[in-house]
Amino acid sequence: MTADTRQLILDTALRLFEERGYAGTTMRAIAAEAGVSPSNAYYWFASKDQLVQEFYRRIQVAHRDRSAGVLAGAGTLSERLMGVERAGLEVMAPYHGFGAAFVGTAIVPGATVSPFSEESAGARELSMEIYRDVVAGASPAVPARLAQVLPDLLWLAHLSVILYWVIDTSPDQERTHQLVDRSIPVLTSAVRVARLPGAARLVGQVGAVLDVVVPGRAS
């Protein structure tokens, strides 16, 4: 019953964020709409920020769960990434209307719900782990040099796909699916090219860029 209340408050909040915008939705309004007292709502979530943080975390858990099959199986790097990206789009599909509000909240400098924030470390780690797993379990194996940059690079690419998905107004976000479909062959070719001796320096340079932008990668 109490866990149900928590879920009800979260579901109500997501609906109101979508209908009225994040800034236009108060905790009191969420409580009223959910039919609980404000103090009950505040018992479960100290702020709207915590609601969005919980939403972000749940999406990552759902993404990992829906990717479990493809990650447990044997597959090429491309097959695994395709499976994981499709799983991600499936998990997010019901929340497309809320996407803009979420990104609008996450993009504020210092936002706790940013995928780059300290407060999001747990949710971020869940997501990054998926991409480490995509690379680690690939058959044939990804060369060691490349495996040092590829998981974080794929995580950043995933964030870019989500950004594009948010602004994608095509029916059922089919353009985003097209983007993913066409990006997979790029990955295949890039891995092949990265194996060439002439590409060693390039891989190292990509790592230096990741050190700047990926939280926890370099101190």
Add this chain to the structure above:
Amino acid sequence: MTADTRQLILDTALRLFEERGYAGTTMRAIAAEAGVSPSNAYYWFASKDQLVQEFYRRIQVAHRDRSAGVLAGAGTLSERLMGVERAGLEVMAPYHGFGAAFVGTAIVPGATVSPFSEESAGARELSMEIYRDVVAGASPAVPARLAQVLPDLLWLAHLSVILYWVIDTSPDQERTHQLVDRSIPVLTSAVRVARLPGAARLVGQVGAVLDVVVPGRAS
């Protein structure tokens, strides 16, 4: 005098968007704060959206103007891109506080101020032209095959840099400068690698991805 009024309204709007957020700022409040009548404000800008659109366009004009020197000179691809990206960060520096509000507005699905919208075609074209120029004027010349994808790729990379800059809370956004500094060698190496015969297919595949996401590139 009238052009001054237009500028005053725009400056006032940017300040209020930063202080109160985009949603929390009305055209009436902008007019009041600028000391003009609401009808005068509406004479110059039909909506808040038009104010942001005008801001977006001016940034592109300023970016082009500040890049003119480096684009007119002889330089390698890397030197030209470095000059252009530094010019972009300089032009945007005074607006860092407003950045989140701008992106929050642009990320709404169907937003007219999105860099991908029809309504932004003029501003987008100004920005894309800078990157076409970066590539076209490079010495040594960029191979023709690569020149078909590189300008649009650099434009997308520029959008990513802006996104990172918006959430960058380091002093004077020094992490974004680091990101740019470290990305330039990646470009140099990528161009070298793209010249290898084994990379021909990769370049074509990148073009197919750009066809999906870059407005006006493919029908």
